[in-house]
Ligand code: NAD
């Protein structure tokens with residue numbers, strides 16, 4: 532098994548290093564894999580003039596799974612489109628056709644008081660948000676900024692074809708079948724034609740899954756429902772833009788954006804695994820970032836990318852253990868808990884994993 536490690540920028544390298552520590556514990560126990568690291572994002576641009584060097588894309592294609600950190604940085608935001616760090620991640624998602632982005636929103640009992648929401652509303656929360664990742668406003672044409680009649684005009688196109696909608700809908704229905712048989716599709720069909728088609732196609736796909744209870748919500752109402760009564764949701768399926776926004780919102784139900792992992796999977800089952808958060812330039816290189824989203828992304832990689840469900844369960848149990856022991860990074864700290872840095876949190880999870888050896 533070959534794992535591509537793409538740490539990226541900002542807190543990407545520091546949190547990815549903690550996930551790699553965890554993989555190394557498993558390697559020392561005998562799990563066999565090879566890992567190879569490559570540059571992506573702003574650091575790749577600095578080194579090679581392009582945020583996605585050919586060698587990085589080739590490695591991503593060759594690898595059985597990809598562990599990605601984060602990329603970005605405000606210093607790159609005036610670069611031409613195509614050369615910005617975020618463009619590299621979007622290109623990998625598109626080139627590898629990683630259309631199904633799984634973003635689990637799960638609360639840990641030890642962290643219930645770290646959430647700004649009342650504990651009785653978030654206890655036992657277990658939502659799986661599935662975000663379509665290769666289409667929508669992110670990739671639709673035409674796009675651009677141009678002069679029209681003496682005015683600057685910015686254009687993007689919300690685009691979905693029926694094949695793109697149907698495949699992510701099938702993924703979502705099949706996922707709901709393995710869970711509580713409830714699926715909520717989120718769109719804006721009342722206003723946008725692309726979303727009207729979304730709803731129509733989701734309804735057509737639903738005919739093949741009569742055992743799954745399907746509901747529809749408009750995205751504005753879904754944003755409200757997520758914080759009013761989040762436990763009504765089992766699986767949510769939505770488009771690329773709405774999924775981006777709703778997942779950052781939903782992260783706060785768990786206590787922090789620094790807790791949310793994700794998996795982006797293509798039709799062949801190949802995946803890229805990454806925290807939902809970005810490169811957090813405001814806290815980079817200070818040893819304060821929460822590495823648990825990255826460690827939990829590695830667990831998703833073990834389960835969904837490398838077919839090692841037992842190892843994935845153990846990594847998640849190790850995370851639960853250090854949280855139960857009262858260790859916290861700053862973003863999830865509560866009175867009476869011990870604040871530790873990024874490295875110390877990674878070391879603690881690694882130690883808990885080692886202590887619970889197979
Ligand atoms: P962000 O996710 O980087 O940060 C948002 C807030 O959450 C910040 O206050 C940050 O300190 C905090 N935060 C994020 N991760 C954390 C962690 N692990 N532990 C503790 N706190 C954490 O989003 P932003 O500030 O809007 O964007 C910063 C840069 O990252 C931009 O260049 C953006 O384009 C990029 N970005 C990249 C990705 C990605 O690589 N997948 C995702 C989102 C944003």
Ligand code: IPM
Nearest residue numbers: 603617618620621775807809
């Ligand atoms: C995410 C990020 C990315 C997105 C950016 C960095 C392109 O916010 O993965 O959630 O918008 O998809």
Ligand code: MN
Nearest residue numbers: 775776779807
């Ligand atoms: Mn995002």
